[in-house]
Amino acid sequence: MNISTDPWIWISSILSLAILSFLYRENPFFRAAEHIFLGVANGYLVTFYWHRILMPILFRPLFQQGDLLLIIPFTIGILYLTRFIPRISWLVRIPIAIYMGYWTGVLIPATIQAQIIKQVQGTVLTSANFQSWNAGAWGIVWSVIVFIGVLCTLSYFYFSREHKGVIGVTSRVGIVFVMIGFGAAFGYTVMARISLLIGKLQFLLGDWLGLIR
Amino acid sequence: MILILLCALVGLAPPTDVRAYDTPSDGGGEVVVEWRLSTDDETIDGYDIYRSENGADFVKVGFIGKNRSSYGDRTEDGVTYQYKVAVVSDTLRSFSQPSAEVASSASWINVAKLNIYVAMILFGGLILYFIYHARKGKKLFIRKIAGLQAIDDAVGRATEMGKPILYTLGLGYIEDIATIASLNILGEVAKKTAQYDTKLIVPNADPIVYTVAREIVKESYTKVGRPDAYDPDSVFFLAREQMAYAAGIDGIMTRERPATNFLVGYFAAESLVLAETGAATGAIQIAGTDALAQLPFFVTACDYTLIGEELYAASAYISKRPLLLGAIKGEDWAKVIIATALILASVIGLLSRFPILNLFQ
Numbered sequence: 001m002n003i004s005t006d007p008w009i010w011i012s013s014i015l016s017l018a019i020l021s022f023l024y025r026e027n028p029f030f031r032a033a034e035h036i037f038l039g040v041a042n043g044y045l046v047t048f049y050w051h052r053i054l055m056p057i058l059f060r061p062l063f064q065q066g067d068l069l070l071i072i073p074f075t076i077g078i079l080y081l082t083r084f085i086p087r088i089s090w091l092v093r094i095p096i097a098i099y100m101g102y103w104t105g106v107l108i109p110a111t112i113q114a115q116i117i118k119q120v121q122g123t124v125l126t127s128a129n130f131q132s133w134n135a136g137a138w139g140i141v142w143s144v145i146v147f148i149g150v151l152c153t154l155s156y157f158y159f160s161r162e163h164k165g166v167i168g169v170t171s172r173v174g175i176v177f178v179m180i181g182f183g184a185a186f187g188y189t190v191m192a193r194i195s196l197l198i199g200k201l202q203f204l205l206g207d208w209l210g211l212i213r
Numbered sequence: 214m215i216l217i218l219l220c221a222l223v224g225l226a227p228p229t230d231v232r233a234y235d236t237p238s239d240g241g242g243e244v245v246v247e248w249r250l251s252t253d254d255e256t257i258d259g260y261d262i263y264r265s266e267n268g269a270d271f272v273k274v275g276f277i278g279k280n281r282s283s284y285g286d287r288t289e290d291g292v293t294y295q296y297k298v299a300v301v302s303d304t305l306r307s308f309s310q311p312s313a314e315v316a317s318s319a320s321w322i323n324v325a326k327l328n329i330y331v332a333m334i335l336f337g338g339l340i341l342y343f344i345y346h347a348r349k350g351k352k353l354f355i356r357k358i359a360g361l362q363a364i365d366d367a368v369g370r371a372t373e374m375g376k377p378i379l380y381t382l383g384l385g386y387i388e389d390i391a392t393i394a395s396l397n398i399l400g401e402v403a404k405k406t407a408q409y410d411t412k413l414i415v416p417n418a419d420p421i422v423y424t425v426a427r428e429i430v431k432e433s434y435t436k437v438g439r440p441d442a443y444d445p446d447s448v449f450f451l452a453r454e455q456m457a458y459a460a461g462i463d464g465i466m467t468r469e470r471p472a473t474n475f476l477v478g479y480f481a482a483e484s485l486v487l488a489e490t491g492a493a494t495g496a497i498q499i500a501g502t503d504a505l506a507q508l509p510f511f512v513t514a515c516d517y518t519l520i521g522e523e524l525y526a527a528s529a530y531i532s533k534r535p536l537l538l539g540a541i542k543g544e545d546w547a548k549v550i551i552a553t554a555l556i557l558a559s560v561i562g563l564l565s566r567f568p569i570l571n572l573f574q
Contacts, residue, residue: 019460026467034460041454083424092424096387099421103388112332116551121573123555126562128570147559154552159355159526160545178520179512186509193482 002210013208016200123150149177225300225307226252228260228282233296233312238326241290241319247283248309251300254279261306262286263297271297271311288317328572336547343546344539353538355530360499360517364531367497368405371472377412378402379471381462381487383502384455385479387421390525391503395478396422396429397528397537398501402475403433407442414465416451418458423450459483463490476500476515477524480507488514501527 004010018033058077062070076098082091122129125147130139155167156174163171205211228248236243246262259278263271264286277284288294293314300307347353371378380399385392399415406413415430417423427448434443451461463486466474474491476484476498484507491498492514500511501519511518519527522544529537562569 022463022467026464031464034464037454037457038452038461041452041457045453080421080424092428096421096425100388103386107388108333109326109329112329112336113326116332117328117573120551120555120558121570124562124569124573125559126570129562147555151552151555154548157522158545158548159358159541161354162356181505182509182512185506186513189506189509193485 004208004210009208013204016204119150123147149174153177224253225257225302225305227300227307227309228298229309231296231298231309231312233294233315235315235317236285238320238323241317242288244286244288244294244296244315244317245283246286246296246298246312248298250280250282251307253300253302257300257302259301260284261299261301263299263308265295265297265311267293268295271295276301290317290319292316325574328574335550336543339546340540340543342539343542344536347535347539347542353542355526355538355541358519358523358527358530360501360519360523361527361531363497363499363517364402365405367473367475367499368402368409368411370497371406372409372411374472376472377414377469378406378473378475379462379465379469379491379496380413380415380475381478382415382417382422382426383476383478383480384418384458384483385422386419387425389479391477391479391501392419392422394525394528395501396425397532397534398475398477399426400429400433401531403430404437407434407437407439410439410442412444413447414469414471415448416458416462416465417449418451418453418455420450420453423448455481455483456486459486462487466490466494466496470494471496474498476502476511477519478502480504480511482507485510485514491515 015033015036018029019037021027022030058070058074061067062074076095079091079095082088122132123146125143130143132139135142152170152174154174156163156171156178158167158171161167202212206213228251230249231246232248233244233246236245248260251257251260257279259276260281261273262275262277262284264274265271274286275284284298286294286296293316295314296312298309343353368378380402382392382395382399385395387393403413405411413430415426417426427445430448431440431443431445434440452458465471466487467490471494474487474496476487476491477500480487480502481504484502484504488498488500488510498515499517499519500515501524502508502511503521503524505521508518508520512520525544526541529541558569558572561567
């Protein structure tokens with residue numbers, strides 16, 4: 001056994017154990033670790049934004065190098081602070097509207113390309129798509145299954161009709177496809193979480209206590 | 214001169230037909246240089262690309278391996294360039310004739326993305342059409358969504374038990390559709406908590422979402438005539454860091470013991486941590502997200518889950534706002550168009566040689 005002498009590893013390990021103690025119940029150790037975690041995270045956030053964004057991208061170019069164009073984002077940013085002055089707090093809506101408008105414009109074409117056009121491309125039944133599964137003769141079967149699955153799932157998310165009659169049948173098939181997808185995602189993610197747990201145990205038993213290598 | 218003589222002696226053939234043109238459908242700042250491969254391509258090292266700026270001497274700007282016949286050169290828009298390509302074999306060079314003059318510029322339209330433009334116009338037009346009709350007072354039907362029926366029961370239960378309601382918007386930013394939908398639902402939940410005088414707790418992970426959430430809750434309390442019941446401390450910023458946020462909410466769940474937890478918005482790996490803790494405290498849990506990887510966890514650990522687009526529809530259904538109802542109706546028609554396009558494209562793809570997949574690049 002070769003216990004670590006690094007004080008940071010000790011602090012990290014004790015805080016890890018305090019957080020893990022939540023598995024038993026909420027307790028003062030967890031509460032202390034939780035508050036330290038929140039405080040450090042928020043402190044880091046403020047420092048990060050100040051040193052990595054506000055100073056190098058806004059304040060220095062604007063006030064030291066005289067890049068006057070930056071007055072525009074500076075003014076928009078300042079409007080966020082009007083929230084603290086009740087008489088003009090409505091001005092906070094301006095930067096929020098600009099921010100949302102900008103990102104909506106950026107995201108709509110990207111979403112259409114990534115989530116509609118590409119999905120349609122991968123679902124259309126063609127000989128090229130049959131081969132893209134690399135499943136030999138089974139490629140045709142999988143392609144048809146995916147094709148039916150996409151159509152039925154679309155019908156599940158059709159909100160203008162009650163799920164009765166034909167839409168009732170297709171939407172039920174659709175939700176089965178959705179749940180199969182969720183099952184696969186669940187298993188995959190649990191595997192990833194287990195690897196995180198192994199990493200934490202390696203840290204505690206190896207880096208800290210020196211019980212394993 | 215010596216090099217040219219050497220090339221002539223050893224017979225190193227230069228590339229021919231060198232052509233330079235402005236890269237089409239880009240934001241400017243690039244010229245494409247193309248050439249016909251040297252007949253000695255198999256035995257050479259590659260090609261040096263030389264550039265002359267505004268008639269000055271040619272300067273080397275790049276190198277590319279053999280068997281390659283094009284090169285993208287970063288340029289300054291509006292400046293005139295000429296290019297030469299030289300075959301490289303060890304220390305020997307054999308130069309092509311210079312290309313015609315070329316200047317790069319930004320394109321107004323990206324022709325390669327015309328299909329996205331058409332889809333945007335089509336889907337956007339449909340949504341605007343239905344919003345117009347919804348505003349005119351036309352009744353637009355949206356089917357019932359299971360999780361929403363539970364909201365009244367959930368608020369009522371919290372009131373009877375004298376316990377608070379926890380509303381978590383997740384890690385999303387204000388531009389995320391899930392966050393916007395969640396804010397709409399928050400507005401309606403806040404109206405009910407104001408009416409029943411139930412305590413509402415809204416911890417936030419993003420400063421801008423926090424600002425908007427605060428305004429929405431305050432407005433909801435005012436709308437139902439209970440501005441006095443609004444507690445400014447009920448909506449607060451918790452942490453941007455993912456797991457600090459999760460730890461903070463876990464602490465609130467176990468200390469405040471809310472009767473109902475709403476986990477609605479964009480979530481990542483913290484989803485199961487939150488949903489499991491909420492389930493362990495015995496709270497009714499209503500979840501909703503469009504984060505596909507997190508939905509399985511909500512489905513298993515929550516009482517009701519709004520799956521993907523159900524979340525968007527829920528915000529329209531619950532708020533009954535013409536803008537949102539029209540948008541959902543437009544999206545429904547977009548789905549019909551997508552399904553029809555899938556079927557038609559498949560029929561064409563299977564029965565003809567038309568390269569149908571090129572339409573969906």
